[in-house]
Amino acid sequence: MIMTSGPVTAPQTGLPVFAVEIPPPDLSAYVQGNTGIPGFTLIDSGRSGPHVVLVSLIHGNEFAGAIVLKELLDSGFSPLRGKLTLGFANLAAYTRFNADNPIAARYVEEDLNRVWDDFALFGVRRSTELERAREIKPIVDSADILLDLHSMLWPSDPVLLCGAGPRGRALGMAVGTPELVVADAGHAGGKRLIDYGRFTENAPNGAACLLVEAGQHWRPTAVKQSRETVRALLRHAGMLHAAARPPISRFAEVVQVVTARTNRFEFVRPFRGGEVIARAETLIAYDGDEEIRTPEDNLILIMPSLKVSHGHTAVRLARLGRDKDSFSKLP
Template identity: 50%
Template sequence: MSGGVPDLTVRVPIPDLRAWLAGSELPGVTSFQAQAPGPHVALCALMHGNEIAGAIVLDRLLRQGLRPRRGRLSFIFGNILAYGRFDPMDPTASRFVEEDLNRVWDLETLEGPRRSAELRRARELRPFLDTVDLLLDLHSMLWPSEPLILAGATAKGRELARAIGVPPLVVTDSGHAAGKRLLDYGRFGRAEDPAAAVLVEGGPHWAAETIATLTAATARFLRLSGVVEEALLPPDPVLTLPRFASVTRTITAASDSFAFLGPVRGGDVVPRRNTLIALDGEEEIRTPHDDCLLVMPSPRVTAGQTAVRLARLEPPQAVQGTA
């Protein structure tokens, strides 16, 4: 199989979340309200039960006693049932229990007859999420890839991602054929609504550098939101010029025999249009344009899963203003 084998070594401490699992609002959801008015800002981790780097970040902030000076600040641990099954000897097995929690956020699915452990959780979280104005969803990656921010398809998501600036690669896209993500849900996905959400892919699942990236992104997000005291946040990192990329084609595997023709890494740029990069059964997968960015390629997928997103890079833009 092309693309090599991912590193499955868990190199970070497994967070003890027992203090937060009961929550103050819902299981796994702890929220603090300031007296001064302001937005409802939420940090989310464990949308996938084996992506523990984001949970480490939230756990540290909670243990530090971070509280809002205005508005409301919430900490959401998503798929706590899957996380309860996390085993460092088999760390990919607890991504979900029955289905991907980050593919169920459309109204037809949420309000339909289908049942699963993840849909029960999404339906439980939904009324609370409807009150959130700004949301940062912390993720990590199995296959080698440059860290990035997924901004969804709206201008407001792109602007929030640009203002955060960590990591500096911002990708706008419309998601997956398999279902909607949390960042596309409800108010977050409606262009006319000011509520906004972005998703940060911080790096390899179980690596210290991923925790550092997610910590920096979270601090930037909180500073931009204005809900916490500046003195409680670490200094901003040195920001580089953000790079924007717009997904032009999402490749969803049509067969279980999808295979790239050589090793791939997220962030690779294929210089020539019409370059053959993969085979999906008998179908050839070719780049649709010059300078084609490979966004989070997954060398091992089954039919119906996203194999790679192909994106067009835009010229660098300066960091300016706030979200």
């Protein structure tokens, strides 16, 4: 296990190296599952209610959420109503995890969280991740509520991403932990699971999806936040008796996605996700020779990636505000 005080630079590759403070969970007992789809286990209460799907390991090296789902399975948890499916998505990448090079196990061939559009899913292109997305698609298509559990490489406050649709926003405000709910339209590189049409299209009785970024990879705090978010969502869905939380008061909407256009993207300093830049036209980065400045006052930095390559999201800039709408429970 690597135990360093923070990110350092590996001289061989120039890539960051971080401390791995939590051990990867042993998922061998749940790889087979009981749904016919490896890694996915269905728990049916026998009572009417929603189908809630909790997904971890969309990225094979982000296992804080997998620890929490394994805890639920190990405990013999049964929901008070409806059906609950717990899933470990990118098992192929997860089996490659090595604490000496933890970044490498994010995926095998491509990002499983950039393939959730019809062109990719129904096309002829093949990869390890695309085949896995096609395999788990029936479970995604059956979900009324889906929570996608993630963590982050760089230092950042935890955040709930609700995508661009109103149902995701309503669900995020109801779940309430982490306390910041951010609406955005995703990445230039492809659609995430929360961008999948089932969760964003204006269909009656449509499903809702959230993505929780629970904190920094491989730290106990990410496990704690994942556990709190799962518990809050299960309580909201009527599957768990738990004390109610105070209503959420922080909501932000992304107004600009900064995508690196060169391989020379560099922030002017090591920003932390959650920082608020008070003044418009504040210089925050250079993309090659181009200056990157904030377009308006009081923008919050969402998950700045301090080392980013061409075509990837460097940071999202979001407008903070107080949400005054009332949100009812989803089905």
